[in-house]
Amino acid sequence: MKIPMSSILNKINFCIIGKPNSGKSTLFNCLLEDSISPVGDEYGLTKKLFKDKFTLYSYDFTIFDTPGLRRKSKINDLDEKNRNKEVITLVDKVDVVILLIDSVESITKQDFRLADLAITKKKIIFFLFNKIDLIDEGKKFKTKIEKYLSNNYSQYQMINTDFISAKKNIRIKNFIKQIINKNKLVHVEITKTNLNKFLNYLNKQSKYPKIKKREIKPKYIVQIKTGTPLFKVFINSKNKAPLIFQRFFDNAFRDFFKIKGVPISYQFISSSNPYSD
Numbered sequence: 286m287k288i289p290m291s292s293i294l295n296k297i298n299f300c301i302i303g304k305p306n307s308g309k310s311t312l313f314n315c316l317l318e319d320s321i322s323p324v325g326d327e328y329g330l331t332k333k334l335f336k337d338k339f340t341l342y343s344y345d346f347t348i349f350d351t352p353g354l355r356r357k358s359k360i361n362d363l364d365e366k367n368r369n370k371e372v373i374t375l376v377d378k379v380d381v382v383i384l385l386i387d388s389v390e391s392i393t394k395q396d397f398r399l400a401d402l403a404i405t406k407k408k409i410i411f412f413l414f415n416k417i418d419l420i421d422e423g424k425k426f427k428t429k430i431e432k433y434l435s436n437n438y439s440q441y442q443m444i445n446t447d448f449i450s451a452k453k454n455i456r457i458k459n460f461i462k463q464i465i466n467k468n469k470l471v472h473v474e475i476t477k478t479n480l481n482k483f484l485n486y487l488n489k490q491s492k493y494p495k496i497k498k499r500e501i502k503p504k505y506i507v508q509i510k511t512g513t514p515l516f517k518v519f520i521n522s523k524n525k526a527p528l529i530f531q532r533f534f535d536n537a538f539r540d541f542f543k544i545k546g547v548p549i550s551y552q553f554i555s556s557s558n559p560y561s562d
Contacts, residue, residue, distance in 0.1 A: 294472060300349035300379045300382060301349065301383045302382060307387045312457075316346075317337050376403055377406055381464050383410075385415050386415065388415060409468065413449055414446070416450060442546075443546065467546055467547050472511045475542065480507070517551075522556065525555060526555070
C-alpha cells in the first residue's frame, strides 16, 4: 500500500459530538490549552459551536466543540432543534468525528445513533470514552467495551476506540496520533498487483456466500479514488451484489490489507456474463 505524503494531509478538521455533559468542552479546552468553551455541572451548558485551531506533531488541526445532541423525541425547544441541525451539517464538512462517551454512563442507544450518522457520511470516527479516571478497574472496563462493540456493533470495523480523561489530560496526545494515522490511511493507494494478490487469496482461502446455490465471487477490482478509498469490484453475477456478499467482501478486504477504522466505498459491478470465471 502506498500513502502519498502531501501537504493536504497535514491539515485535519474534526468535531467533537456527543450527548450533553459527556465532557466535550473540557476536551476542547484541553486540546487548546485554554478556557474557551464553557464548562461546568450545568446540564447542556454549551449552546453554540466553538471553533479554534492548534498545532501538534507538525499537523494543523481545526477543532469544533458542539452542543450536546439529545434524541429528537426529547427536544421541544426550537433553538435546540436548530443547533442539532447545525451540528449535523458540520459533520459533512469535517475529516474526523470524535464521539465522546461518558465512561461512567457507558455507551447508549443515542451514542450508536450519532455514530451511525458519521459512518453514513463516510467519516473517520472515534468512540472516545471520557472520564476513564473515574472507572474502577479500568483495564477490565476497556476489555469489556471492546468485546461488547466487536460482538454487537455491525459497524465495528469502521470505528476506532480509545479511553481518555479530558479533565486529567490522560491519553489525549495518544488519540491525536491515531487521528493522524487514520487520516493518512484514507489516502492509501493499493496497487493492481496487491489487489490481485487479495483476489487470489480469497479464491484459495474463502468460502464465498451463495445465492441460489451459486457462489458470488469477485472477478476483478480496481481503485478509482483516494480520500475515502473507492474501489470498483466486478462480480460473477448478472444481479446486484447481495448485502451478505458486500459485508463478506468488506470484512475480508479490511482484514487482508489491515485497514480498520476508516471509511471504504465499493461499487459492485454485475458481469454481463455471470458464468464466466
